[in-house]
Amino acid sequence: MTNLTEFSETYRDARGKFLAAASKAGAEVTAYAHAAQSGPDGEELFMDVARLGRRDATRVLVVGSGTHGIEGYPGSAAQTNWLNRFEAGSLPDEVGVLFFHGHNPWGFAHAMRFTEENVDLNRNFVDFTRPRPANPGYARVHDILARTTWNESDLPGIFDALTALREDIGEQAFSDAFNGGQYSHPDGIFYGGAREQWSNLTFRRAAKEHLANVKSAALIDLHTGIGPRNGHIFLCFHRPASDAFERARRWWGERAVNREGVTHKAVADYQGLLVNAFVDLLPASKTTAVVVEFGTLPRDQMQRAAMAARWLWAVGTDDAALKQRLTALVREAYYPSAADWRAATLTQSREIIDQGLNGISQHP
Numbered sequence: 001m002t003n004l005t006e007f008s009e010t011y012r013d014a015r016g017k018f019l020a021a022a023s024k025a026g027a028e029v030t031a032y033a034h035a036a037q038s039g040p041d042g043e044e045l046f047m048d049v050a051r052l053g054r055r056d057a058t059r060v061l062v063v064g065s066g067t068h069g070i071e072g073y074p075g076s077a078a079q080t081n082w083l084n085r086f087e088a089g090s091l092p093d094e095v096g097v098l099f100f101h102g103h104n105p106w107g108f109a110h111a112m113r114f115t116e117e118n119v120d121l122n123r124n125f126v127d128f129t130r131p132r133p134a135n136p137g138y139a140r141v142h143d144i145l146a147r148t149t150w151n152e153s154d155l156p157g158i159f160d161a162l163t164a165l166r167e168d169i170g171e172q173a174f175s176d177a178f179n180g181g182q183y184s185h186p187d188g189i190f191y192g193g194a195r196e197q198w199s200n201l202t203f204r205r206a207a208k209e210h211l212a213n214v215k216s217a218a219l220i221d222l223h224t225g226i227g228p229r230n231g232h233i234f235l236c237f238h239r240p241a242s243d244a245f246e247r248a249r250r251w252w253g254e255r256a257v258n259r260e261g262v263t264h265k266a267v268a269d270y271q272g273l274l275v276n277a278f279v280d281l282l283p284a285s286k287t288t289a290v291v292v293e294f295g296t297l298p299r300d301q302m303q304r305a306a307m308a309a310r311w312l313w314a315v316g317t318d319d320a321a322l323k324q325r326l327t328a329l330v331r332e333a334y335y336p337s338a339a340d341w342r343a344a345t346l347t348q349s350r351e352i353i354d355q356g357l358n359g360i361s362q363h364p
Contacts, residue, residue, distance in 0.1 A: 052097040
Protein backbone atom coordinates (compact mmCIF):
# COMPACT_ATOMS: atom_id res chain seq x y z
CA MET A 1 0.00 0.00 0.00
CA THR A 2 1.51 3.35 -1.07
CA ASN A 3 1.79 5.99 1.64
CA LEU A 4 -0.41 8.88 0.46
CA THR A 5 0.26 11.29 3.35
CA GLU A 6 2.25 13.58 1.05
CA PHE A 7 -1.01 14.61 -0.60
CA SER A 8 -2.89 17.55 0.94
CA GLU A 9 -6.35 19.06 0.76
CA THR A 10 -5.35 22.70 1.40
CA TYR A 11 -2.63 24.91 -0.02
CA ARG A 12 -1.33 25.67 3.47
CA ASP A 13 -0.81 21.98 4.22
CA ALA A 14 0.73 21.26 0.82
CA ARG A 15 3.23 24.09 1.21
CA GLY A 16 4.04 23.01 4.77
CA LYS A 17 4.78 19.44 3.68
CA PHE A 18 6.88 20.66 0.75
CA LEU A 19 8.95 22.98 2.94
CA ALA A 20 9.44 20.25 5.55
CA ALA A 21 10.64 17.82 2.88
CA ALA A 22 12.95 20.46 1.41
CA SER A 23 14.46 21.09 4.86
CA LYS A 24 14.90 17.36 5.45
CA ALA A 25 16.71 17.03 2.12
CA GLY A 26 19.01 19.94 2.95
CA ALA A 27 17.63 22.21 0.25
CA GLU A 28 18.06 25.96 0.19
CA VAL A 29 14.62 27.63 -0.15
CA THR A 30 13.75 30.99 -1.66
CA ALA A 31 10.19 32.21 -1.07
CA TYR A 32 8.53 34.70 -3.43
CA ALA A 33 5.52 36.26 -1.71
CA HIS A 34 2.36 37.13 -3.64
CA ALA A 35 1.70 40.09 -1.36
CA ALA A 36 -1.32 41.42 -3.26
CA GLN A 37 -3.38 38.24 -2.85
CA SER A 38 -4.25 35.74 -0.16
CA GLY A 39 -5.82 32.32 0.17
CA PRO A 40 -9.47 31.61 0.99
CA ASP A 41 -8.73 31.77 4.73
CA GLY A 42 -6.46 34.80 4.47
CA GLU A 43 -3.26 32.73 4.31
CA GLU A 44 -0.17 34.15 2.61
CA LEU A 45 0.67 32.89 -0.86
CA PHE A 46 4.10 32.08 -2.24
CA MET A 47 5.96 30.56 -5.11
CA ASP A 48 8.79 28.65 -3.43
CA VAL A 49 12.04 27.48 -5.02
CA ALA A 50 14.00 24.70 -3.30
CA ARG A 51 17.56 24.09 -4.48
CA LEU A 52 19.57 20.91 -4.06
CA GLY A 53 23.22 20.92 -5.03
CA ARG A 54 25.80 23.63 -5.39
CA ARG A 55 24.77 27.14 -6.36
CA ASP A 56 27.40 27.09 -9.12
CA ALA A 57 26.13 23.82 -10.62
CA THR A 58 26.33 24.00 -14.41
CA ARG A 59 23.62 21.41 -15.11
CA VAL A 60 20.26 21.91 -13.42
CA LEU A 61 17.00 19.99 -13.55
CA VAL A 62 13.88 22.04 -12.71
CA VAL A 63 10.63 20.40 -11.62
CA GLY A 64 7.65 22.77 -11.60
CA SER A 65 4.15 22.47 -10.15
CA GLY A 66 0.93 24.45 -10.02
CA THR A 67 1.05 26.25 -13.36
CA HIS A 68 -2.65 25.49 -13.45
CA GLY A 69 -3.33 26.25 -9.80
CA ILE A 70 -5.37 23.29 -8.58
CA GLU A 71 -3.02 20.93 -10.43
CA GLY A 72 -0.45 22.00 -7.84
CA TYR A 73 -1.94 19.53 -5.35
CA PRO A 74 -0.70 16.38 -7.11
CA GLY A 75 2.37 18.25 -8.40
CA SER A 76 3.27 19.28 -4.86
CA ALA A 77 2.82 15.71 -3.61
CA ALA A 78 5.15 14.46 -6.36
CA GLN A 79 7.80 17.04 -5.45
CA THR A 80 7.47 16.34 -1.73
CA ASN A 81 7.65 12.59 -2.29
CA TRP A 82 10.85 12.87 -4.30
CA LEU A 83 12.45 15.21 -1.76
CA ASN A 84 11.58 12.85 1.09
CA ARG A 85 13.45 10.05 -0.70
CA PHE A 86 16.50 12.17 -1.58
CA GLU A 87 19.85 11.02 -0.23
CA ALA A 88 22.25 13.80 0.75
CA GLY A 89 25.47 13.78 -1.22
CA SER A 90 24.00 11.81 -4.14
CA LEU A 91 24.26 14.62 -6.69
CA PRO A 92 27.41 15.11 -8.80
CA ASP A 93 29.17 18.41 -8.07
CA GLU A 94 28.13 19.98 -11.35
CA VAL A 95 24.46 18.95 -11.08
CA GLY A 96 21.64 20.69 -9.21
CA VAL A 97 17.90 20.19 -8.84
CA LEU A 98 15.39 23.01 -8.42
CA PHE A 99 11.79 22.52 -7.36
CA PHE A 100 9.51 25.42 -8.33
CA HIS A 101 6.52 24.92 -6.03
CA GLY A 102 3.22 26.62 -6.83
CA HIS A 103 3.77 28.69 -9.97
CA ASN A 104 0.20 29.96 -9.57
CA PRO A 105 -0.38 30.02 -5.80
CA TRP A 106 -3.73 31.86 -5.99
CA GLY A 107 -5.26 29.15 -8.17
CA PHE A 108 -3.58 26.50 -6.00
CA ALA A 109 -5.05 27.90 -2.77
CA HIS A 110 -8.51 28.55 -4.24
CA ALA A 111 -8.58 25.17 -6.05
CA MET A 112 -9.07 26.79 -9.44
CA ARG A 113 -7.10 26.33 -12.63
CA PHE A 114 -6.55 30.03 -13.39
CA THR A 115 -5.11 33.08 -11.63
CA GLU A 116 -7.02 35.69 -9.64
CA GLU A 117 -7.85 37.43 -12.96
CA ASN A 118 -9.27 34.31 -14.64
CA VAL A 119 -6.02 34.06 -16.62
CA ASP A 120 -4.69 30.70 -17.71
CA LEU A 121 -1.03 31.12 -16.74
CA ASN A 122 -0.04 28.63 -19.42
CA ARG A 123 -1.40 31.01 -22.08
CA ASN A 124 0.06 34.16 -20.47
CA PHE A 125 3.69 33.94 -21.63
CA VAL A 126 3.23 36.07 -24.74
CA ASP A 127 4.79 39.39 -25.71
CA PHE A 128 2.29 41.98 -24.44
CA THR A 129 4.11 44.80 -26.27
CA ARG A 130 2.76 43.28 -29.49
CA PRO A 131 -0.78 42.44 -30.62
CA ARG A 132 -2.04 39.35 -28.82
CA PRO A 133 -2.34 36.10 -30.79
CA ALA A 134 -5.60 35.89 -32.69
CA ASN A 135 -8.06 33.07 -32.05
CA PRO A 136 -11.02 33.84 -34.30
CA GLY A 137 -12.68 30.50 -33.62
CA TYR A 138 -13.07 31.12 -29.92
CA ALA A 139 -16.00 33.54 -30.31
CA ARG A 140 -18.19 30.66 -31.50
CA VAL A 141 -17.06 28.50 -28.59
CA HIS A 142 -17.82 31.29 -26.14
CA ASP A 143 -21.30 31.80 -27.53
CA ILE A 144 -22.03 28.15 -26.84
CA LEU A 145 -20.68 27.76 -23.32
CA ALA A 146 -20.76 31.18 -21.64
CA ARG A 147 -24.13 30.85 -19.90
CA THR A 148 -25.37 33.22 -17.19
CA THR A 149 -27.05 30.40 -15.28
CA TRP A 150 -25.90 26.86 -14.50
CA ASN A 151 -28.47 24.25 -15.39
CA GLU A 152 -27.48 20.59 -15.74
CA SER A 153 -30.30 20.07 -18.23
CA ASP A 154 -28.55 22.53 -20.59
CA LEU A 155 -25.36 20.47 -20.78
CA PRO A 156 -26.47 17.93 -23.45
CA GLY A 157 -27.42 20.80 -25.75
CA ILE A 158 -24.10 22.54 -25.09
CA PHE A 159 -22.14 19.41 -25.98
CA ASP A 160 -24.29 18.83 -29.08
CA ALA A 161 -23.47 22.38 -30.19
CA LEU A 162 -19.75 21.85 -29.54
CA THR A 163 -19.85 18.62 -31.54
CA ALA A 164 -21.57 20.41 -34.42
CA LEU A 165 -18.91 23.13 -34.32
CA ARG A 166 -16.12 20.54 -34.34
CA GLU A 167 -17.69 18.79 -37.33
CA ASP A 168 -18.08 22.14 -39.11
CA ILE A 169 -14.54 23.45 -38.71
CA GLY A 170 -12.54 20.24 -38.21
CA GLU A 171 -10.76 18.66 -35.27
CA GLN A 172 -7.60 20.79 -35.39
CA ALA A 173 -9.40 24.12 -35.76
CA PHE A 174 -11.78 23.15 -32.95
CA SER A 175 -8.93 22.21 -30.62
CA ASP A 176 -7.17 25.50 -31.41
CA ALA A 177 -10.37 27.45 -30.79
CA PHE A 178 -11.31 25.69 -27.56
CA ASN A 179 -7.93 24.98 -25.95
CA GLY A 180 -5.27 27.03 -27.72
CA GLY A 181 -5.69 30.23 -25.73
CA GLN A 182 -7.78 33.32 -26.38
CA TYR A 183 -7.22 37.01 -25.58
CA SER A 184 -10.60 38.50 -26.46
CA HIS A 185 -12.99 37.33 -23.72
CA PRO A 186 -11.82 38.03 -20.13
CA ASP A 187 -14.71 35.98 -18.75
CA GLY A 188 -14.00 33.02 -21.03
CA ILE A 189 -12.04 29.79 -20.74
CA PHE A 190 -8.30 29.52 -21.39
CA TYR A 191 -8.03 33.32 -21.32
CA GLY A 192 -4.44 34.47 -21.83
CA GLY A 193 -4.85 37.85 -20.18
CA ALA A 194 -4.26 41.49 -21.05
CA ARG A 195 -0.99 41.74 -19.12
CA GLU A 196 1.68 39.61 -17.50
CA GLN A 197 0.41 37.99 -14.34
CA TRP A 198 2.29 38.05 -11.03
CA SER A 199 2.99 34.35 -11.52
CA ASN A 200 4.46 35.03 -14.96
CA LEU A 201 6.76 37.79 -13.70
CA THR A 202 7.78 35.75 -10.65
CA PHE A 203 8.56 32.64 -12.64
CA ARG A 204 10.77 34.71 -14.96
CA ARG A 205 12.49 36.38 -12.01
CA ALA A 206 13.16 33.08 -10.26
CA ALA A 207 14.46 31.40 -13.41
CA LYS A 208 16.88 34.27 -14.04
CA GLU A 209 18.07 34.33 -10.42
CA HIS A 210 18.63 30.60 -10.11
CA LEU A 211 19.66 29.61 -13.65
CA ALA A 212 21.58 32.59 -14.99
CA ASN A 213 24.93 30.83 -15.39
CA VAL A 214 24.00 27.23 -16.12
CA LYS A 215 25.23 25.49 -19.25
CA SER A 216 22.40 22.96 -19.39
CA ALA A 217 18.90 23.35 -17.93
CA ALA A 218 15.88 21.09 -18.14
CA LEU A 219 12.28 21.60 -17.04
CA ILE A 220 9.58 19.08 -16.19
CA ASP A 221 6.29 20.97 -15.80
CA LEU A 222 3.80 18.74 -13.95
CA HIS A 223 0.12 18.89 -14.97
CA THR A 224 -3.07 16.82 -14.78
CA GLY A 225 -6.04 16.25 -17.07
CA ILE A 226 -4.91 14.93 -20.45
CA GLY A 227 -4.16 11.27 -20.98
CA PRO A 228 -5.33 7.86 -19.79
CA ARG A 229 -6.63 7.46 -16.25
CA ASN A 230 -3.83 6.33 -13.89
CA GLY A 231 -1.32 6.94 -16.65
CA HIS A 232 0.61 9.89 -18.03
CA ILE A 233 1.62 11.50 -21.30
CA PHE A 234 4.39 13.82 -22.41
CA LEU A 235 3.96 16.96 -24.47
CA CYS A 236 7.20 18.14 -26.06
CA PHE A 237 7.07 21.43 -27.96
CA HIS A 238 10.63 21.46 -29.26
CA ARG A 239 11.03 21.46 -33.03
CA PRO A 240 11.18 17.86 -34.32
CA ALA A 241 14.75 16.65 -34.92
CA SER A 242 16.21 19.60 -33.01
CA ASP A 243 18.91 18.93 -30.41
CA ALA A 244 16.41 19.61 -27.60
CA PHE A 245 13.83 17.27 -29.15
CA GLU A 246 16.44 14.52 -29.42
CA ARG A 247 17.56 15.07 -25.82
CA ALA A 248 13.97 14.61 -24.64
CA ARG A 249 13.73 11.41 -26.68
CA ARG A 250 17.03 10.12 -25.26
CA TRP A 251 16.20 10.93 -21.63
CA TRP A 252 12.57 9.78 -21.44
CA GLY A 253 12.19 7.52 -24.44
CA GLU A 254 10.17 7.67 -27.65
CA ARG A 255 6.91 8.44 -25.87
CA ALA A 256 8.38 11.78 -24.71
CA VAL A 257 8.11 13.09 -28.26
CA ASN A 258 5.48 10.98 -30.07
CA ARG A 259 2.48 12.05 -27.93
CA GLU A 260 1.54 8.47 -27.15
CA GLY A 261 -1.58 8.29 -25.00
CA VAL A 262 -2.88 11.79 -25.80
CA THR A 263 -6.66 11.67 -25.55
CA HIS A 264 -7.23 14.73 -27.78
CA LYS A 265 -7.74 13.84 -31.43
CA ALA A 266 -5.76 16.97 -32.28
CA VAL A 267 -3.38 18.82 -29.95
CA ALA A 268 -3.99 22.56 -30.01
CA ASP A 269 -1.49 25.11 -31.25
CA TYR A 270 -1.05 26.49 -27.75
CA GLN A 271 -0.09 30.12 -27.21
CA GLY A 272 1.94 31.53 -24.32
CA LEU A 273 3.29 28.32 -22.80
CA LEU A 274 5.50 28.40 -19.71
CA VAL A 275 7.84 25.72 -21.09
CA ASN A 276 8.52 27.84 -24.18
CA ALA A 277 9.18 30.88 -22.00
CA PHE A 278 11.68 28.78 -20.01
CA VAL A 279 13.62 28.05 -23.20
CA ASP A 280 13.53 31.69 -24.31
CA LEU A 281 14.76 32.89 -20.90
CA LEU A 282 17.99 30.89 -21.21
CA PRO A 283 19.36 31.53 -24.71
CA ALA A 284 22.94 30.75 -23.67
CA SER A 285 22.04 27.35 -22.19
CA LYS A 286 21.17 23.99 -23.65
CA THR A 287 17.53 23.71 -22.66
CA THR A 288 15.18 20.75 -22.61
CA ALA A 289 11.55 21.21 -21.54
CA VAL A 290 8.63 18.82 -21.35
CA VAL A 291 5.11 18.92 -19.99
CA VAL A 292 3.96 15.79 -18.17
CA GLU A 293 0.20 15.27 -17.85
CA PHE A 294 -1.28 12.70 -15.48
CA GLY A 295 -4.59 11.62 -17.00
CA THR A 296 -7.80 11.99 -15.03
CA LEU A 297 -11.19 12.03 -16.83
CA PRO A 298 -12.44 11.75 -20.44
CA ARG A 299 -12.33 14.87 -22.57
CA ASP A 300 -16.03 15.76 -22.29
CA GLN A 301 -15.87 15.61 -18.49
CA MET A 302 -12.78 17.81 -18.48
CA GLN A 303 -14.63 20.30 -20.69
CA ARG A 304 -17.55 20.25 -18.26
CA ALA A 305 -15.16 21.00 -15.40
CA ALA A 306 -13.60 23.89 -17.34
CA MET A 307 -17.08 25.33 -17.97
CA ALA A 308 -18.00 24.96 -14.29
CA ALA A 309 -14.84 26.72 -13.13
CA ARG A 310 -15.42 29.57 -15.57
CA TRP A 311 -19.02 29.92 -14.41
CA LEU A 312 -18.05 29.96 -10.73
CA TRP A 313 -15.54 32.74 -11.37
CA ALA A 314 -17.47 34.82 -13.91
CA VAL A 315 -21.02 34.41 -12.57
CA GLY A 316 -20.98 32.70 -9.19
CA THR A 317 -23.87 31.75 -6.97
CA ASP A 318 -25.31 32.21 -3.49
CA ASP A 319 -26.63 28.65 -3.64
CA ALA A 320 -24.20 26.91 -1.26
CA ALA A 321 -25.18 23.42 -2.41
CA LEU A 322 -24.64 24.26 -6.08
CA LYS A 323 -21.31 25.94 -5.35
CA GLN A 324 -20.16 22.93 -3.36
CA ARG A 325 -21.22 20.54 -6.12
CA LEU A 326 -19.46 22.45 -8.88
CA THR A 327 -16.35 23.00 -6.78
CA ALA A 328 -16.18 19.26 -6.14
CA LEU A 329 -16.63 18.60 -9.86
CA VAL A 330 -13.66 20.84 -10.70
CA ARG A 331 -11.54 19.34 -7.94
CA GLU A 332 -12.17 15.76 -9.02
CA ALA A 333 -11.29 16.61 -12.62
CA TYR A 334 -7.86 18.03 -11.81
CA TYR A 335 -7.11 16.39 -8.45
CA PRO A 336 -8.80 13.00 -8.21
CA SER A 337 -9.42 11.65 -4.72
CA ALA A 338 -9.04 7.97 -5.65
CA ALA A 339 -6.19 6.26 -3.83
CA ASP A 340 -5.12 4.26 -6.90
CA TRP A 341 -4.81 7.45 -8.97
CA ARG A 342 -2.72 9.17 -6.32
CA ALA A 343 -0.48 6.15 -5.84
CA ALA A 344 0.08 5.84 -9.61
CA THR A 345 0.93 9.54 -9.85
CA LEU A 346 3.62 9.24 -7.17
CA THR A 347 5.17 6.13 -8.71
CA GLN A 348 5.27 7.58 -12.21
CA SER A 349 6.45 11.04 -11.16
CA ARG A 350 9.41 9.57 -9.25
CA GLU A 351 10.50 7.68 -12.34
CA ILE A 352 10.10 10.71 -14.61
CA ILE A 353 12.11 12.97 -12.29
CA ASP A 354 14.81 10.30 -11.91
CA GLN A 355 15.02 9.93 -15.70
CA GLY A 356 15.39 13.68 -16.12
CA LEU A 357 18.09 13.84 -13.46
CA ASN A 358 19.95 10.94 -15.03
CA GLY A 359 19.65 12.57 -18.43
CA ILE A 360 21.07 15.91 -17.45
CA SER A 361 23.78 14.22 -15.38
CA GLN A 362 24.92 11.73 -18.01
CA HIS A 363 24.02 13.36 -21.32
CA PRO A 364 24.09 17.16 -21.00
